[in-house]
Amino acid sequence: MSETVIEAKDLTKRYNGTAVVKGISFAIPRGEIFGLLGPNGAGKTTTILMLLGLSDITSGQARVLGRDPVREPLAVKRWVGYLPDQVGFYDNLTAADNLRYTARLIGLKRDEREHRIKDALVHVGLGDVADKRVLTFSRGMRQRLGLAEILMKDAQIAILDEPTSGLDPQATLELLDIIRELKHRGVTVMLSSHLLDRVQSVCDRVALFNHGNIALMGTVTELGREVLGGGFNVEVEAQGQGLGEKLAAVTGVQKVEPAGPDRWRLACERDVRPEAAVAVVAAGGRLLRLSVEEPSLEAIYTRYFQNAPSDEGGRHAA
Amino acid sequence: MQREGSPWQGLGVVISKELSDQLTSIRMFVVELIVVLIAIITVSFASEQVKQTTAEDPFLLLRLFTTSQDPFPSFFQFLNLLVPLIAIALGFDAVNSEHNRRTLSRILAQPIYRDALLFGKFIAGLLTISIGLVVLWLLVIGLGLIQLGVPPSLDEVARAFIFLLVTIAYAGVWLALALLFSIVFRSAATAALVTLGLWFLFTLIWSLIAPRIALSLVQSDDLSTLIFAAQSAARLSPGTLFSEASSLILDPSARTVGPVYLYLPQLQGAVLGAPLPLDQSLLIVWPQIVGLVAGSILLFVIGYIVFQRQEVRA
Numbered sequence: 001m002s003e004t005v006i007e008a009k010d011l012t013k014r015y016n017g018t019a020v021v022k023g024i025s026f027a028i029p030r031g032e033i034f035g036l037l038g039p040n041g042a043g044k045t046t047t048i049l050m051l052l053g054l055s056d057i058t059s060g061q062a063r064v065l066g067r068d069p070v071r072e073p074l075a076v077k078r079w080v081g082y083l084p085d086q087v088g089f090y091d092n093l094t095a096a097d098n099l100r101y102t103a104r105l106i107g108l109k110r111d112e113r114e115h116r117i118k119d120a121l122v123h124v125g126l127g128d129v130a131d132k133r134v135l136t137f138s139r140g141m142r143q144r145l146g147l148a149e150i151l152m153k154d155a156q157i158a159i160l161d162e163p164t165s166g167l168d169p170q171a172t173l174e175l176l177d178i179i180r181e182l183k184h185r186g187v188t189v190m191l192s193s194h195l196l197d198r199v200q201s202v203c204d205r206v207a208l209f210n211h212g213n214i215a216l217m218g219t220v221t222e223l224g225r226e227v228l229g230g231g232f233n234v235e236v237e238a239q240g241q242g243l244g245e246k247l248a249a250v251t252g253v254q255k256v257e258p259a260g261p262d263r264w265r266l267a268c269e270r271d272v273r274p275e276a277a278v279a280v281v282a283a284g285g286r287l288l289r290l291s292v293e294e295p296s297l298e299a300i301y302t303r304y305f306q307n308a309p310s311d312e313g314g315r316h317a318a
Numbered sequence: 319m320q321r322e323g324s325p326w327q328g329l330g331v332v333i334s335k336e337l338s339d340q341l342t343s344i345r346m347f348v349v350e351l352i353v354v355l356i357a358i359i360t361v362s363f364a365s366e367q368v369k370q371t372t373a374e375d376p377f378l379l380l381r382l383f384t385t386s387q388d389p390f391p392s393f394f395q396f397l398n399l400l401v402p403l404i405a406i407a408l409g410f411d412a413v414n415s416e417h418n419r420r421t422l423s424r425i426l427a428q429p430i431y432r433d434a435l436l437f438g439k440f441i442a443g444l445l446t447i448s449i450g451l452v453v454l455w456l457l458v459i460g461l462g463l464i465q466l467g468v469p470p471s472l473d474e475v476a477r478a479f480i481f482l483l484v485t486i487a488y489a490g491v492w493l494a495l496a497l498l499f500s501i502v503f504r505s506a507a508t509a510a511l512v513t514l515g516l517w518f519l520f521t522l523i524w525s526l527i528a529p530r531i532a533l534s535l536v537q538s539d540d541l542s543t544l545i546f547a548a549q550s551a552a553r554l555s556p557g558t559l560f561s562e563a564s565s566l567i568l569d570p571s572a573r574t575v576g577p578v579y580l581y582l583p584q585l586q587g588a589v590l591g592a593p594l595p596l597d598q599s600l601l602i603v604w605p606q607i608v609g610l611v612a613g614s615i616l617l618f619v620i621g622y623i624v625f626q627r628q629e630v631r632a
Contacts, residue, residue: 045631052427054630074323074429082427088420092339104331105428146424 002030005157005188006051010060013046013212020046022212023060028190030156033183035199036192037301038209044192045085047209048159051190052082065156078106081150085161087142091135095126095145098134102149120152121145124178140171147178150187158182160191164198176202200297208304215304224295227304233293234266235259236276240285250275262288321431328430332438333445340446345407349450352400357457360393365465377570377593379470380477382462384568393458394564397485398557399521401447402492406513408446409496411506412439413625418506423630436625440497440618447489455482473570476596481567487610488560492517494617501625520555528552553606556613563606570594575603 006028013021021043028034036044049055051062053073062069069076089098096117103113121130124144129137137145143163150158163179164172172195179202182189193199199206200220208216208223216223236247239262247264248256252275255267266272273290280287340346364385368378375381386392391399413436416422426432459478463469470478496513503509532551538544552558562575570593 049423049630054423054426071320072322074327074431077427078429080427082424084420084423084427086420087424089424090339090419090421101331101335102425102428104335105328105425105430107327107429149424 004028004063005030005065006034006190007063008047008051008060009062011047011050011057011062012059013043013050013055014058019058020212021050024212024214026207026214026217028188030188031183031186032204033179033189033191033202035203035206036190036209037194037196037199037206037297038192038215039305042209043212044209045161048082048161048190048192052077052080052159079155080157080159081153081155083143083146083150083158083160083163085165087146089134089137089142089145092133094131094133095121095137095148096130098145099149099152103152106153116152116154120148123151123181124148125174138171140167140175143167143171143175144178147175147182150182155187157188157190160189162192162194164193164195172198196297196301206297208301210305216300220297220300221295223297223300227300228295232268232271234268234272234276235263235289235291235293236266236280236287237263237289238280238285238287240280240283243280243283243285246279246283246285247276250279323429323431325431325433326437327434328428329434329438329441332430332434333442336439336442337445340408340442341449346446346450349404349407350453352404353450353454354457356393356396356400357454357461359390360396360458361461361465363387363390364393365462368466376471377474378466378468379459379462379474380568380570382458382466383478383481384565394481394485394561394568397488397564398561401451401485401489401560402517402521402557404447404450405443405489405492406496406510406517408443409439409493410500410510410513412443412497413500414504414506414509415500417504426630432625433622436497436501436622440493443493443497444486444490447493448486451482451485451489473596477567477570477599480596480600481564484560484563484567484607484610487607487614488556490614491556491610491617494614494621498617498621498624501621501628521557524555525552525558528554528558553609556610559606559609559613563603563610566599566603570596570599572599573602575606 004027007026009025010023011021011025012019012023024043024047026034036047038044046055050057051064051069053069053076057070064076065079067075089095090101093101099117099120100113103117108116118127118130121127124147126141126144126148129141134142134145147158147163158179160179164175167175176198179189179191191199191203203220205217205219206223207214216226218226236243244256244258244264247253247266250266250268250272252270252272253266253268257265257267259265266276271292273292277287277290361382364382364387367385367387368375368381383393386395390396413422416425425435455478459470492513495516496509499509499513500506503512528551529548532547533544536544536547538547553562566572566575571591573594
């Protein structure tokens with residue numbers, strides 16, 4: 001695929017001897033949306049801060065856009081946009097003035113500054129309130145202002161820490177739209193979140209954090225296979241004679257259960273939709289619907305942490 | 319491990335932002351009010367006094383700064399108490415407010431080092447105080463000229479100007495202290511209270527307890543050793559350094575900053591009451607001035623080290 005823009009190798013962080021992040025490794029290619037998941041205190045924010053050079057790395061290595069965030073933090077921070085958990089702005093300044101301050105810190109020239117600020121604010125839907133004080137802004141507007149800052153910065157990587165926490169459903173949807181828009185612009189996005197179904201809808205890949213380790217990493221489908229026992233559930237809705245037996249004969253199908261009139265649920269080891277379709281049609285049946293049930297991130301998450309604690313408790317004590 | 323890029327990147331931007339914050343704040347309005355009030359009080363009381371007593375004085379302008387009339391202290395004694403308060407008011411929430419508003423991590427994620435943020439805040443605070451002090455200084459001199467009607471000599475203006483610089487250095491010590499506590503304490507109220515506690519200790523009661531502390535530590539039969547010990551202890555307070563330096567600079571006839579007989583060699587051949595040249599006055603209190611500047615730098619450096627090691631996350 002394309003080049004790697006964020007890379008961590010054995011990244012470790014200790015506070016007073018306690019390891020918070022324990023030698024994690026991952027690589028994120030350009031243009032991907034990568035999700036960090038895990039309970040509080042699992043090391044997500046610490047990992048983010050190390051990548052930004054805002055926290056020292058105890059051992060291991062990080063590379064962001066090919067640079068070392070410990071030695072060249074300015075070069076890294078110029079091209080990485082960061083939206084902290086519960087981002088704050090200067091309440092006594094207007095939205096535009098807040099961005100102006102950041103733009104000047106980045107070193108943008110005056111003309112460029114003004115039109116970029118305007119574009120960014122319009123883009124996140126804050127064009128009308130550009131000259132209002134941030135004091136009056138809701139939580140969702142602040143988050144969007146944070147994303148406007150990243151847009152204005154023309155960042156190649158956006159790192160978003162809990163971007164949707166505390167937002168109402170409408171504000172969450174708007175925010176996720178902006179995140180997708182970032183991806184369209186070719187920005188690599190790394191985000192951490194608790195809202196699992198939302199994360200699922202935007203992330204290309206996710207990493208499941210647990211006690212400073214990455215427990216699982218991959219696409220949601222891959223994780224589902226690993227955690228939920230690998231099965232696929234294919235639902236077939238079709239009219240015809242003896243379809244149940246025909247479907248059971250398809251290679252890869254482990255079990256067939258009737259799921260209502262003219263409906264069957266197939267438990268199988270891989271996605272058997274094409275074969276099932278062929279089977280139904282060959283038997284002279286009328287295929288009405290064929291769907292595969294995607295594993296949900298929520299199910300994966302819950303299942304994983306149900307199984308994990310006993311084993312992790314031991315590791316933590318050590 | 320060497321880090322790359324300049325620690326000053328973004329410094330100018332931080333200074334101009336902080337300065338505009340300070341100048342437009344309510345605090346600055348209060349400071350301006352205090353400045354005008356003090357100027358009027360000082361000049362009206364001092365000029366009354368000066369007119370009555372010293373018609374022949376060649377240093378009339380300087381008398382404006384040093385004359386006291388019960389119950390009002392002289393101008394420089396006023397500043398001795400007030401400048402620390404202004405510095406504390408401008409600095410006590412410099413860093414912890416960034417934490418509490420959750421702006422710190424966002425700002426530090428921009429391409430600047432922490433150095434620029436901290437130094438920018440210090441410089442902006444010092445500039446703000448300097449603006450206030452310069453205005454105060456000009457007001458006092460201007461009003462004084464109108465009241466007294468005697469043009470000052472170059473020597474007087476130079477002495478008054480050096481006094482201004484000493485006052486700014488004095489403000490620097492307290493600003494650096496306030497900044498340090500704004501880094502150490504996450505709560506602005508705690509930082510303000512602790513700094514005010516130290517202000518109370520050093521400007522109001524230190525001169526009373528310092529000699530006792532010194533005498534309990536130093537065992538000697540020699541009186542001058544004991545006095546020297548007491549004086550050294552008193553000089554741990556920036557307030558002592560400031561009042562010694564300013565009283566000597568504002569009074570050309572002053573020869574020593576302590577009991578006269580302790581400095582007998584310094585007084586050999588002196589014609590009492592005759593004015594010293596400016597450079598000689600300056601020479602006597604040079605250690606005090608250096609002490610003030612060094613104190614600011616030391617406190618700033620401690621704050622800098624604490625800030626560099628602090629975690630960004632809330």
